[in-house]
Amino acid sequence: MMSRSLDPHALEVVRAVGARGGVGAAAELLHVTPSAVSQTLQALSRDVGMPVTERVGRGVRLTPAGEALAAASVDVAVALERARAACDALRTDPGGEVTVSAFASGARMLFPTLLTWAQGVPGLRVVLADGDVATDQFAALTDEIDVVVGHHPEGEDPWAGIGRRVVPLLREPLDVALPLDHRLADRSWLTPQDLADERWISVREGFPVAEVLSAITGGAPHVTQRLNDFSVVEALVAAGHGISLLPRYTTSAQGRFRLLPLRGVRAARSIAALARPDRAERLAVRRVLDRLVADAASLTAPH
Amino acid sequence: MMSRSLDPHALEVVRAVGARGGVGAAAELLHVTPSAVSQTLQALSRDVGMPVTERVGRGVRLTPAGEALAAASVDVAVALERARAACDALRTDPGGEVTVSAFASGARMLFPTLLTWAQGVPGLRVVLADGDVATDQFAALTDEIDVVVGHHPEGEDPWAGIGRRVVPLLREPLDVALPLDHRLADRSWLTPQDLADERWISVREGFPVAEVLSAITGGAPHVTQRLNDFSVVEALVAAGHGISLLPRYTTSAQGRFRLLPLRGVRAARSIAALARPDRAERLAVRRVLDRLVADAASLTAPH
DNA sequence: AGCATCTCTGTAGCATCGCTGCATGATGTC
DNA sequence: GACATCATGCAGCGATGCTACAGAGATGCT
Structure with missing residues (x-):
């Protein structure tokens, strides 16, 4: 039959x-x-x-x-x-398990508060994962993971028309990190012109920050190292091995180095949450997405 | 699991x-x-x-x-x-079986041409059924039958908000059938006032034509018989047992009686096809619905 | 050409699932 | 209180989907 x-x-x-x-x-x-x-x-x-x-x-x-x-x-x-x-909407607890992935610096920014919130929601279980992939690979992760937090250079829209729900979270400016004894360290802001002939510590090709760096230096910057872990980059900058471009809300200089804003150029990355449309319908997933949006808003508000 | x-x-x-x-x-x-x-x-x-x-x-x-x-x-x-x-849209033949039900007079009007067309469509099999039910019961038939052709007094909208796809087919005026020797038989049209004190042959309560009759006579008409088979009604009218209200396109007087239009009152029934929304998505069902609409249009055009 | 490799397809066996038929339980009706 | 009606529980059966393993076809390397 x-x-x-x-x-x-x-x-x-x-x-x-x-x-x-x-x-x-x-x-x-x-x-x-x-x-x-x-x-x-x-x-x-x-x-x-x-x-x-x-x-x-x-x-x-x-x-x-x-x-x-x-x-x-x-x-x-x-x-x-x-x-x-x-x-599920008729039930008090959203219930279920939601897997959330984010690139490292985004995870550091968003995961702590998200997890704290999730522990107070009965029945909800948030499973975290950190996946550091290039911009065009974030979407593929959504096949296995409910919510993928990704980032891309400001202005681009790499996730249009691929059948994924895209929830914008925040725009994070990229600042210049300088050693404390750098010649520009006492300035309160910088322009792209100030930064010619500098030695850069950047991230691997294909990752958002690297593309922004190429854009503001107007070509191929002099990159001495490529490292994707920002905490390592911070340590190198503090030790005087070069300067770098670091996301503002994720980085805390804490006196180890200087973090100065750029003027005359838009240097920022956009952070968004991605999800498969069907997964995005789940009540628990919607709650997590809503929470991420709220957390992101409260991150930018004080600044 | x-x-x-x-x-x-x-x-x-x-x-x-x-x-x-x-x-x-x-x-x-x-x-x-x-x-x-x-x-x-x-x-x-x-x-x-x-x-x-x-x-x-x-x-x-x-x-x-x-x-x-x-x-x-x-x-x-x-x-x-x-x-x-x-x-299925990628295939040449729509394929599959479509069950279609209609009230008797609607079936007489629509089924012959529908079946002729269906025989020329490869893979399509149209299964006919005639079900004579009251206005509020047509929708229930759609649970078992793909396409249900129903009718209701003009102006009403009995099938709104019941979760069924409603495809309007045509508006069929209701004319007055008179015996050839009736006192009004030589008129070319009638008004409701002409018809006071007449003996009516109508259909059973709850069926569209009966409600229209009550409306145009402004209350309870003098009904001597209630029969749902129009061919029997026609025979009774021809034999002088009373007058009746009959659908224009379905009735052919052929000299046995007179069929006169009404003026000064809107007397008509609306005919529509009903289908469950999911059934209506099937390609073969859509083709049948499209065909019914076309057939209905060509029925009213010559008149 | 020959061979190794990669990728999909076919077969047998096994677990699971949904349905039937009948027995049981619960609730109004005479 | 007996009966009719409606839903549920249980054992058995057939269908279905999966795994594990074997085979077939295409590619590319030597």
């Missing part, structure tokens, strides 16, 4: 195959064996009366029908999670 | 229980045993962490959570059928 209605799980499998570009990769994402994925695709093809995948080389790709189903799968998942959320 | 995602079928069960007001009635609608429905409800309650039904007397009713899920179930079903339709 043929199934009268499509199976949402099969649709999710198609979506995963389309997103990851292969049966094996999709299986890994879904935590099943490739065989299970292959069989699910076959069953689905039988249901809709036409193949949803076709072989190309030694891999597969979605047929037009498969693409259509993958796209529709999102709406189905959203509707299902909305159903659960509508039900 | 707890199911991570809600089961669409379970949601449909909840919807059926809410709509039919009981486990047994819902089971009948879904063609399963009451036991299956009961167990499904239990499993769902476990999933959402709170009961979806509660006992009241010897029956059950939905809890607020159950109501929420029943409402959300519609969106899930729509999203699922949209997925299938998006896929």
